[in-house]
Amino acid sequence: MIKEKVIEVLAQYKDCAPEEIDVTQSFEELKLDSLDTVEIVMNLEEAFEIELKITEELKTVQDVIDAITKLV
């Protein structure tokens, strides 16, 4: 459920199909820079009603899913 929602938020931001998002990929591999990361984190915070800290450990989509799983 969390995974699907994270993918949905990412796909919406990137304007691509959810199937194109591979959770093992890093933001860099998804061609997203540091400011894109902030915006996606902000969108995720809104979608999950949480506060998500941006840290060096948030490298891949899976890292984000894991971080959110701990919070909800």
Added chain:
Amino acid sequence: MSIKITGTGSCLPSLSITNHDLSKILDTSHEWIFSRTGIESRHICENGLTPIAAEAGAEALKDAGRTIEEIDYILCATVSPDYATPSLACMVQQELGGTCPALDIGAACSGFLYGLDMAQALIGSGKAERILLIAAESMSSTVDWTKRDVSVLFGDGAGAVVLEEGADLLAISIGAVGRAEPLFMKRPAGNCPYALPKSGDVYLHMDGQEIYKFAVNAMVRDILHVMEAANVSAEEVDYVLPHQANLRILDAASKKLPIPAEKFLNNIRGTGNTSAASIAILLDEARKSGTIRAGQLLVMSAFGAGLTTGACIIKWSKD
């Protein structure tokens, strides 16, 4: 009692440095800077801040049809004056003349909005009839030019307005949440033998990601707040003049607001982030280009170190 803007002026130093110029002295590139900020070039003061601040002030006075002797206060919004003391406002007074009180406002990038708020209070209380508000920065003197992260973002410049009693300012809201670590600049340590040793340098430091988040949230919140306070709808807003920190911040904020993105004015491409000066410069340029005309509704919004924020709604009355 409200205030109106009776004159505007601005001054950018003649030296302009492009991203390509920077790529020769720093490990960076035009593509990197432009894609993340919307900045292509910025102006740099070669000879201090006072001359350009004074020139912007003189231009605003001329536009208002006023002399410096008719001014009751000189307020300067800045974090990068030539001297820690005297204030920039006093140095401007040395250039322009007059004997009125002169002082600086330290509210970082929100300084111009803080200045408008102070001016409204001074004019509203009867302490002043006419105020010269100058927002001026020499950010190039604050950043570490051996590092690429912050130095490429900023630029120098000055903007000014003359404020008098009127009915232009429909709503204004300023605020602060005291926190240093996301954006700060320390003073030199000094050599007091009794003080504990200080760590760190005197350059401007910024946590870009945290400021980005703060900025987008603050802009959205503050703009909606002043629109409600002035009972103004998104359709009625003619232009938004946001603090020019980063084009990506403006895009992100405009997407979350009911005001269409094309109403957000920007000039960051050729100026970089000029901190307190950015809205004042943008206002003067938009007037000179004929974009802003009498009768229009303008929204201004700023955010910066402090952390400070400010927003206002102006019914522009000057031709």
